[in-house]
Amino acid sequence: MIDEELVKHVAALARIRLADEEISRFSSQLSSVLDYMKILEEVDVEGVEETSQVTGLKNVMEKDEILPSQSTREEMLECSELEKDSNQVRVQKTI
Amino acid sequence: MELNKLTIREAMSGLRAKKFSSEELTLACLKAIEERDSEINAFITVDGEGAVKSARGIDKRLAAGEELHDLAGIPVAVKDIFNTMGVRSTCASPILRDFVPPYDATVIELLKQKGMVMIGKTNMDEFACGASTEHSCFGVTRNPHNTERVSGGSSGGSAAALAANMSIYSLGTDTGGSIRQPASFCGVHGLKVTYGRVSRSGVTSLASSWDTIGPFARNTEDIATILQVLAGKDRRDLTTSPKEVPNYADFLSQDIKGMTIGLPKEYFGEGVDTEVSEAIKNKVSQLEKSGLNVKEVTLPYTKYAVSVYYITMPAELSANLERFDAIRYGKKPEDTPHNMIEYYFNARGEGFGDEIKRRIMIGTYALSAGYYDAYYKRAMKVRTRIIEDFKKVFEDVDVLVAPVSPFVAFKVGEMVNDPLAMYMSDALTIPASAAGIPALSVPVASNNEGMPIGMQIIAPQFEEGRCLKLGHALDNLK
Numbered sequence: 001m002i003d004e005e006l007v008k009h010v011a012a013l014a015r016i017r018l019a020d021e022e023i024s025r026f027s028s029q030l031s032s033v034l035d036y037m038k039i040l041e042e043v044d045v046e047g048v049e050e051t052s053q054v055t056g057l058k059n060v061m062e063k064d065e066i067l068p069s070q071s072t073r074e075e076m077l078e079c080s081e082l083e084k085d086s087n088q089v090r091v092q093k094t095i
Numbered sequence: 096m097e098l099n100k101l102t103i104r105e106a107m108s109g110l111r112a113k114k115f116s117s118e119e120l121t122l123a124c125l126k127a128i129e130e131r132d133s134e135i136n137a138f139i140t141v142d143g144e145g146a147v148k149s150a151r152g153i154d155k156r157l158a159a160g161e162e163l164h165d166l167a168g169i170p171v172a173v174k175d176i177f178n179t180m181g182v183r184s185t186c187a188s189p190i191l192r193d194f195v196p197p198y199d200a201t202v203i204e205l206l207k208q209k210g211m212v213m214i215g216k217t218n219m220d221e222f223a224c225g226a227s228t229e230h231s232c233f234g235v236t237r238n239p240h241n242t243e244r245v246s247g248g249s250s251g252g253s254a255a256a257l258a259a260n261m262s263i264y265s266l267g268t269d270t271g272g273s274i275r276q277p278a279s280f281c282g283v284h285g286l287k288v289t290y291g292r293v294s295r296s297g298v299t300s301l302a303s304s305w306d307t308i309g310p311f312a313r314n315t316e317d318i319a320t321i322l323q324v325l326a327g328k329d330r331r332d333l334t335t336s337p338k339e340v341p342n343y344a345d346f347l348s349q350d351i352k353g354m355t356i357g358l359p360k361e362y363f364g365e366g367v368d369t370e371v372s373e374a375i376k377n378k379v380s381q382l383e384k385s386g387l388n389v390k391e392v393t394l395p396y397t398k399y400a401v402s403v404y405y406i407t408m409p410a411e412l413s414a415n416l417e418r419f420d421a422i423r424y425g426k427k428p429e430d431t432p433h434n435m436i437e438y439y440f441n442a443r444g445e446g447f448g449d450e451i452k453r454r455i456m457i458g459t460y461a462l463s464a465g466y467y468d469a470y471y472k473r474a475m476k477v478r479t480r481i482i483e484d485f486k487k488v489f490e491d492v493d494v495l496v497a498p499v500s501p502f503v504a505f506k507v508g509e510m511v512n513d514p515l516a517m518y519m520s521d522a523l524t525i526p527a528s529a530a531g532i533p534a535l536s537v538p539v540a541s542n543n544e545g546m547p548i549g550m551q552i553i554a555p556q557f558e559e560g561r562c563l564k565l566g567h568a569l570d571n572l573k
Contacts, residue, residue: 002460006460007456010456010459010460010463011452011456013459013463014413014443014455014456014459015436015439015440015443016440016443016444016447016452016455016456017440017441017443017444017445018444018452022449022452026452026453026456029453029514030453030456030457030460032514032515033405033453033457033514033515033518034457034460034470036401036402036515037402037405037406037470037474039398039399039402040399040402040403040406040470040473040474040477041473042399043396043399043473043476043477043480045473045476045477045480048476048477048479048480049476049479050472050475050476050478050479051304051475051476051478051479051482051529052304052475053304053334054290054291054304054482054530054531054556055289055290055291055334055336055531055556057291057333057334057336060333060334062330062333067330067331069198070180070197070198070199070204071180071197071198072197075197076197076423078197079194079195079196079197079423079424080422080423080424081421081425081426081427082422082427089422089423091422091435091438092431092432092433092434092435092438093433093434093435094435
């Protein structure tokens with residue numbers, strides 16, 4: 001059961017502001033989704049390895065070299081709507 | 096001749112024989128968009144000017160007698176999740192509504208080298224999360240066969256654009272069925288490749304261990320032509336496989352006689368509409384006459400795939416979408432508080448739609464302390480079981496054949512407030528995604544209301560050729 005307090009807690013972890021209406025709606029929707037997931041408890045997973053990737057590639061190494069880039073630093077900076085300063089994006093105070 | 100209805104092969108032959116120009120072909124597609132896209136809403140951005148410019152460039156080169164690639168001058172519609180330099184790439188999300196990327200995705204670069212004519216960027220579920228293209232901040236994409244119905248999703252715009260003759264082929268992404276299901280709903284071909292066969296670089300990630308990129312086209316032969324360009328290792332995506340890329344056209348001419356196909360009984364059982372399973376079985380009996388062996392098989396862990404997906408996928412998604420903080424790119428919030436954390440809250444609260452918020456929260460919850468073992472870890476183990484199912488069955492059969500979707504395209508609005516029901520509509524496409532194996536969606540029939548039904552041909556990893564071989568045989572049956 002995902003009650004409204006838990007929805008608020010998870011939204012805070014995910015840094016998403018929710019309106020009151022969203023909190024109550026998500027609480028019931030997420031509860032029904034996660035209830036359904038309980039079906040996984042039926043499966044015997046004793047001794048089964050976890051799958052985190054499917055093609056078996058391991059430790060893929062490449063030469064440490066600079067590849068040509070399609071865009072310049074200035075073009076990258078242009079993507080930000082925030083103020084620029086000394087070739088960087090100026091953000092709000094963090095501490 | 097209606098140029099916008101041609102296949103790649105037909106269009107390419109016409110261009111080479113100077114029967115028409117790439118500009119005329121492009122204008123025919125743009126005309127279809129003008130006539131019908133206010134109703135269908137397949138496109139987020141139409142780049143008519145850019146497309147005509149590219150087409151004229153190709154026409155000049157053809158006039159000069161240059162030998163060009165099969166895809167040169169052929170109009171393509173691209174899902175709005177691919178970054179395209181200088182052309183807005185929104186992921187159908189408010190947070191990227193005005194984002195113009197300064198670089199191209201690898202596959203776009205590859206296609207440009209072959210003479211790409213990009214007609215525009217297509218609608219999708221926000222960040223490719225959905226099965227109906229209803230979760231888009233640009234509105235729903237309607238099914239060209241019946242506009243009261245959805246086009247499927249998440250690559251609904253790409254499938255609908257092709258089905259409505261607004262392009263000659265299109266590109267999409269498939270994480271849990273997002274190419275195959277809209278292809279099935281709209282009556283076109285769509286291929287989900289083996290995980291790692293096609294570079295994902297420059298395509299916004301949702302679930303990094305599931306995401307794939309692939310084509311939509313009018314027949315299997317065209318699919319093979321496009322795949323040949325997309326497939327291969329990419330330095331910018333180290334999950335791409337070093338495995339050699341075969342010549343896919345070779346598979347088209349192979350005889351299907353002696354091939355063994357498996358019918359997984361779980362894909363024809365409860366929850367699958369009879370009209371759908373009957374249509375697939377009918378086609379299979381036609382194929383049997385061409386000398387195919389048919390075997391009933393079982394994949395007992397199939398019913399757990401939806402749960403595995405809707406835990407691990409949101410988990411990976413929640414981590415991937417952390418990057419959307421409206422700093423380096425993305426829409427800054429209306430109110431910009433002086434505290435950084437508050438800034439994030441506003442940017443993400445305003446910038447994400449309902450379905451994305453839901454999935455980020457499911458993922459965050461499944462990864463949070465105290466729940467990680469019960470949900471995420473267990474789901475990763477059950478995923479292994481699903482993979483073992485496929486490995487075992489492929490010892491006995493060459494490919495599996497099944498419906499793509501348990502039902503035909505549903506009505507707009509029918510499921511939008513019931514996330515779980517919507518999630519269940521992916522039940523037959525998710526298992527192949529879990530195992531990272533390829534699957535081709537081929538339109539094989541229509542129901543009595545004229546809605547298309549698609550067949551899914553599933554093969555072992557890196558055996559796209561087997562899907563193409565059987566798909567081509569199916570095309571020739573018609």
